[in-house]
Amino acid sequence: MRELAVQALSSVPRGYDLLAPKFDHTPFRTPDAVLDAVESALRPMGPFATGLDLCCGTGAGTGVLTRLCGEHVTGADFSAGMLDVARERIRSDGPPVSWVRADARALPFAPAFDLVVSFGAFGHFLPRELPGLFAQVRSVLRPGGRFAFPLVAPPRPGSRGYWALLGFDTVMRVRNALWRPPFVMYYRTFRLGDVRRELVQAGFRVELYALPEFGRRRDGSPRVCLVVARTPDGPAAPGGPTEPDGAAEPDGPGGPVSRG
Template sequence: MFSPEGPSLRELAVQALSSVERGYDLLAPKFDHTPFRTPDSVLDAVASALRRLGPFGAGLDLCCGTGAGVGVLARVCGESVTGVDFSAGMLDVARERTVSRGPRVSWVRGDARTLPFADGSFDLVVSFGAFGHFLPRELPGLFAQARRVLRPGGCFAFPIVAPPRPSSPAYWMLLGFDAVMRVRNALWRPPFVMYYRDFRLGDVRRELEWAGLEVELHALREFGERPDGSPRVRLVVARRPA
């Protein structure tokens, strides 16, 4: 799962016993060599889908990490691109890797639950792989923030993977991971919120609609279909009404 350039077992243990912010500060230099980084295949598929929905002017990558999603925005936004994250270490790595060509890119340290931007600042907000760090009770506020910074007609977009079947090894791996994290948080402070199974499409769609966003689902056909014919990966597009 980890390349030779990735973190050691000891480094992962230190990260896991830290707060979320401190943990990612420590992991930042080697983050792109871990399975936690969104794969390029997902980034490319999302960029392709967003091109069909655009064009867009200003874009925001919510919980940008080392900036992989900012690369997607740079392909579909013509005005400017911003990455926001609360980990200073992740932002440092992102700045080092900024490519000068294309739209103007900026990096901002901030909390996604209280975004430091004016109302209606962006045409497109994206996020990749970050929602496991938010408890279900935090989603209404998070989605309200995304809606607030969108311009009328703007989109909040993110990929979501269909949950694995109980008969698959992936199901039991995710179940075990979440169980370990819950035990860790019951015994150790500060907590490290990272739960992969709490972000469910039905709940997410309902919360987005309650936040005042109109939800569309776009199949990312690059990843095929499940045996029942449903897409393995969808792009959720939540639009602020014009």
């Protein structure tokens, strides 16, 4: 608890530097089940030559890219501590892997990637930052490239999950009102309706794919979907997308699975 308190009172990069050695043992690391489901959904959309794991953390998503991409994979994060752990943790038997310290809002890459993935980092971006963030992703993709990330359907109002996320966001807002530097991490600000609109305005075509591994809610909508934003130069994915009803609610908060 003391360590988490120190991290929470730091800046976002410094907080993750401190957390990095133990990050893979926390609930914040993206579960393997999510990584495997995303990999299975993306594989038919390939082949991919080059991939970027945006806000890679300790490299959980980077490992997925090493199995999907044939030529080269890059992990980018603004935390030097997380990158240090990722370098030690990820050993690729396939394409070479590079690690780059970079802010997702100012990516230092040319249009060199066929696939960009991100797992659970979007809570670190305020809604007003999404246009710039998505424009940056668009700028590093080759023609026909794809930007993919998983989204959990929003918890029903009044449910335990709803109150947990609301409580977390409230605590973070109080913390940021009283303490500097701010620690931006909000689970309820990444709304699918807003995200789809900003992706389209950035030049993407947006498709939603249900991840059947996580089942469906009582209303029949999927619990988790994969958002795939592609440049208009590329062909549609084999089989075409599905439209997950509940996960696509334009006003529902669709929080990221977790950072990793």
